[in-house]
Amino acid sequence: MSFHYEARFAAIGGQGIITAGAFLATAATLEGKYATQSPTYTSQVRGGPTKVDVIISDEEILFPKGNKLDLFLAMAQKPYDRYYSELKENSLVIVEENLVQNVHDDGHRIIRVPIVELAEKEIGLAVTISVIATGLVVALTEIVTPDTMQRAILSRVPKGTEALNMKAFQLGMDVGTKLK
Amino acid sequence: MSRQQVYNGNELISLAALDAGCRFYAGYPITPSSEIMEVMSKRMPKVGGGFIQMEDEIASIGAAIGAAWTGVKSMTASSGPGISLKAEHIGFACITETPLVIVNVMRGGPSTGFPTATSQSDLMQARWGTHGDHPVIALVPGTATEMYYETVRAFNLAEQYRTPVMILADEMLGHLNTMLDLPDPATLDLVERKLADPKPGEKYRPFAMDQGDVPPMGAYFRGYRFHLTGLNSNEYGYPTIDPAMIQAQQERMMNKVANHTEEMLKNDAFNLEKADILTVAVGSTGSAAKQASKDMTADGNDKLGVFRPITLWPFPEKELDALIASGRYKGLFVPEANLGQLVLEVERINRGRLPIQTLQKVNGFPVTPDDIVKRVKEVF
Numbered sequence: 166m167s168f169h170y171e172a173r174f175a176a177i178g179g180q181g182i183i184t185a186g187a188f189l190a191t192a193a194t195l196e197g198k199y200a201t202q203s204p205t206y207t208s209q210v211r212g213g214p215t216k217v218d219v220i221i222s223d224e225e226i227l228f229p230k231g232n233k234l235d236l237f238l239a240m241a242q243k244p245y246d247r248y249y250s251e252l253k254e255n256s257l258v259i260v261e262e263n264l265v266q267n268v269h270d271d272g273h274r275i276i277r278v279p280i281v282e283l284a285e286k287e288i289g290l291a292v293t294i295s296v297i298a299t300g301l302v303v304a305l306t307e308i309v310t311p312d313t314m315q316r317a318i319l320s321r322v323p324k325g326t327e328a329l330n331m332k333a334f335q336l337g338m339d340v341g342t343k344l345k
Numbered sequence: 346m347s348r349q350q351v352y353n354g355n356e357l358i359s360l361a362a363l364d365a366g367c368r369f370y371a372g373y374p375i376t377p378s379s380e381i382m383e384v385m386s387k388r389m390p391k392v393g394g395g396f397i398q399m400e401d402e403i404a405s406i407g408a409a410i411g412a413a414w415t416g417v418k419s420m421t422a423s424s425g426p427g428i429s430l431k432a433e434h435i436g437f438a439c440i441t442e443t444p445l446v447i448v449n450v451m452r453g454g455p456s457t458g459f460p461t462a463t464s465q466s467d468l469m470q471a472r473w474g475t476h477g478d479h480p481v482i483a484l485v486p487g488t489a490t491e492m493y494y495e496t497v498r499a500f501n502l503a504e505q506y507r508t509p510v511m512i513l514a515d516e517m518l519g520h521l522n523t524m525l526d527l528p529d530p531a532t533l534d535l536v537e538r539k540l541a542d543p544k545p546g547e548k549y550r551p552f553a554m555d556q557g558d559v560p561p562m563g564a565y566f567r568g569y570r571f572h573l574t575g576l577n578s579n580e581y582g583y584p585t586i587d588p589a590m591i592q593a594q595q596e597r598m599m600n601k602v603a604n605h606t607e608e609m610l611k612n613d614a615f616n617l618e619k620a621d622i623l624t625v626a627v628g629s630t631g632s633a634a635k636q637a638s639k640d641m642t643a644d645g646n647d648k649l650g651v652f653r654p655i656t657l658w659p660f661p662e663k664e665l666d667a668l669i670a671s672g673r674y675k676g677l678f679v680p681e682a683n684l685g686q687l688v689l690e691v692e693r694i695n696r697g698r699l700p701i702q703t704l705q706k707v708n709g710f711p712v713t714p715d716d717i718v719k720r721v722k723e724v725f
Contacts, residue, residue, distance in 0.1 A: 187522055191351050194524035201489075202351075202522040205710075208376075208460050227488075227636040228629075229521050232715050 168198070170221040170308055171231035173251075174298070175244035179211030181295035182240060184321070186217030188299050192309040192317035193221040201229035214244040221308065236306060237273075238298060239265050240280065259301060261294075276305060276344055283336060293333035300337020305345060311338060348527035354492045354518040355380035357525065358448055359388065361496035362420050364530035366537075367446070368394035369412035369419040371405040373427060376460040377516040378450035381422040402430035406447070410434060413443045414573065416540075416564030418500055422448035425467050426457055428474060435509060436475035441573045442552070442598065444503035444538055444562070446496070448512045450519040453709050462709030463516035465628055466683035471511045472658050478595065480602040482609055483511040483658040485627040489523045495655065501536035502609060506601045507559050513657065515682070517629050517711045538562045543569055550580040552594055558601045606659040613653040616642070620650025622725055623674040623699075625665065625691050627657055630680050630712040637717035649721060650674070657687075665694050676725055680704035680712050 172189060176182035183204040190202035200221045207213030218231040234252045238259040239245035245265045252258070252273060260268055262277040278301060284294045296318060303314045315334060322330045352360070359381050362370075370385040382398070389396040395412060399405040406421045413419040423431060428449045438445050451467045453459030467474075471483040482502050486495040492514060499510040541561035543549040549571045553560040563571055576584040577591045585591065602609070615635045617623070626634045631653035638649040652668060654661050668674070677699045679688040684705050692701060702724040706712050 187351070190522055191524075194351060200524065203517060204520055206461050226523070227632045227639070228714050229517065229523070230711060230713060232713060 168221075168223040170236075171234045172219045172221075172236040172238070172302070172308070173216055173231050173234050173248060174219075174238045174240075175214065175216040175248040176240035176295075177211070177244060178206055178209055178213045178215045180215075180240050181292065182215060182298070183217045185295035185299050186219045187321060188296075188314065188317045189219045189302065189309065190221070191320060192313040193219075195313045195316055196309055198223055199226050201226045203229035214247045216244060216248045236302065236308075238302065240294065240298070241265060242267060257305060259298075259305065276301075278340060278344070283340065284333070287336050288329065288333050290329065293329065296330050296333040297337040297340075300334040300339075301341040302337075304338045304341025348529075349524065351522050351524050352489070352527075353380055354489055354514065354521045355450065356384050357489060357492040358422070358496045358512065358514065359384035360527065361493040362446065362500065363388055363392060363394075364527075364533060365497045365500035365535055366418045367420050367500060368392065368417040369396075369409060370394070370421065371397045371399050371408035371412070372421050372423065373399055373402045373405050375402075375424045375427045377452050377519045378422045378424045378427075378448060380519070381448060381450070402427040403434060406431040406434040406438070406445075409445055410438050410441070410443050413445050414563075414565055416567065418444070418446075418504065420446040420448065422450070424450050424452045424460075425454045425464075425470065428467065428470060432475045436477060436479060437575045438509040439475065439479035439598070440477075440575055440577075442507040442560070442562075442601075443509065444507050445509040446499045446503055446512065447509055448496075448514060451513060451515045453707065459709045461516065463629070463711050464682050464707065464709075465513075465515060465630060466686070466707065467513060468627070468657060468681075468683065468686040469689070471513055478599060480506075480508050480599055481511070481658045482506070482508060482602060482656070483513055484611075485513045485655060485657045486518060487613070487628045487632045487653060487655065489518065489521055489525060491655065492518055493525065493527060497533055497535070498611070501534070504536045504538045505559070506605065507538065507562055508601055513628065515629055515711075540564070548581060551582045552578055552580050554580055554593060554597065558597055558604055602659050609656050609659060610661045610664070611655040612661050612664060613651070613655060615651040615653070616647065617650040617652065617668065619647045621648045621673065621675050622650065622678050622721060623668055623676070624649060624651045624678045624680065624717075625654075625687065626651065626680050627654055627687060630682055633712050633714050634680060634717055636714035637721070640714055640718055641721070649678075660690050660694075662694055665691070669695055669698055674699060677701045678703075678721060678725070680706075680717055680720065682706050682712050
């Protein structure tokens with residue numbers, strides 16, 4: 166069986182999750198795999214339910230939307246409700262503990278992390294939640310190595326924010342490693 | 346220098362345009378095409394080209410047409426609502442025989458519709474969007490790679506046939522991010538327009554009737570004067586009411602596509618030999634159909650074949666007719682992200698020979714491989 170991995174991140178527009186999807190797809194391509202990042206969002210600049218599908222494969226990807234998700238990550242209840250579907254058996258579900266409280270209990274592995282609280286208390290900046298989330302994803306799934314994810318993040322974040330983003334990524338890694 | 350990196354689909358269109366030699370862009374931003382303009386605004390000045398954001402879509406295609414007549418390759422981009430506005434000048438570009446690339450990154454419609462959603466509901470707009478008989482070339486990329494290479498081809502066709510060429514992308518492909526290794530632009534096969542070179546004292550004829558289907562093109566500011574108008578013109582570009590001239594000019598204009606269709610066509614064929622169901626689909630729906638065919642084969646059913654026209658207009662009529670006439674297929678299947686546009690062309694060519702089943706999705710989300718597998722199982 167060839168390698169094929171599907172991830173979906175769902176959030177509220179403005180939380181930065183589409184960028185997190187770009188980090189993951191970029192990291193996978195840095196490891197020599199095919200990867201696509203395909204966002205879905207609404208007309209609002211921020212506030213609407215948003216998702217991003219990332220497909221990672223060792224074959225060319227003909228269709229960039231997920232339908233057998235290995236990983237579903239949700240940052241808020243509304244996008245969780247809207248985009249919680251198409252999961253495989255025994256998928257990994259990561260939710261923002263305080264913002265997604267109504268979670269389906271249907272056999273998937275559920276990880277709850279207070280991502281926003283971590284961002285505010287540990288990093289001092291709520292905008293880093295999507296980077297913390299990528300740290301969680303890397304620690305919990307090992308789908309890409311921490312090193313390539315760091316390179317992917319650094320290749321896409323604005324100059325001057327590198328140290329802050331690396332700190333946020335490491336926080337996600339540390340929290341994720343403890344939950345493994 | 347390696348050009349391997351992660352690109353966004355719209356970005357690929359812009360980079361391809363620049364690699365193909367496009368040196369003028371005029372536009373007005375609209376979701377989901379705006380990244381094309383964003384990239385052009387940054388990169389065009391670096392290659393010495395012209396970039397301008399006009400006051401609206403009509404003005405921007407007008408500027409792009411004007412630029413083309415100064416001798417440069419020119420482009421504009423928009424989405425359905427903006428293409429509706431550009432329709433008037435698309436006709437002007439057709440009748441003045443202006444090489445021009447027009448990108449439509451399709452979104453839900455009609456009107457402002459669903460700006461951030463994907464769609465294929467402008468297939469017929471591309472064919473009939475402006476009034477009057479007019480030649481149309483429209484290309485429908487179905488992958489990120491094709492977003493690049495079909496844009497290059499669009500410029501080549503526009504230059505070769507002196508006519509506007511439309512690229513029908515869609516939101517999903519426009520916003521898709523993926524890694525590609527772009528070629529060295531020097532390795533691309535590029536077509537340049539046949540330039541007119543009137544001798545001193547000789548008058549340039551922009552619509553010459555004795556130079557084949559595609560008369561050489563002049564350029565303003567190169568030492569000679571000529572006239573262009575949206576009215577039916579004589580060979581010199583001045584309005585005429587001479588019935589024989591109008592008839593001959595109209596027919597020559599249409600013949601640029603009619604006589605050269607085979608040179609414009611490009612199709613993708615997938616699993617057509619083993620299959621007994623012939624899927625006809627374009628763009629991202631065509632790619633979804635290929636994945637559906639692979640998924641079905643993995644499940645032990647290799648009966649789904651896919652014929653994917655990459656040149657939508659002119660339509661690959663002979664090729665589809667031959668497949669239908671081959672006797673290999675028990676039915677035609679036409680999935681599309683609209684309420685039945687491509688199927689009209691398939692019905693016309695099928696002439697009732699095979700039963701046709703459809704899948705028509707307009708909820709803002711793309712037709713998926715699962716949608717196709719499910720529908721095929723339902724109806725065949």
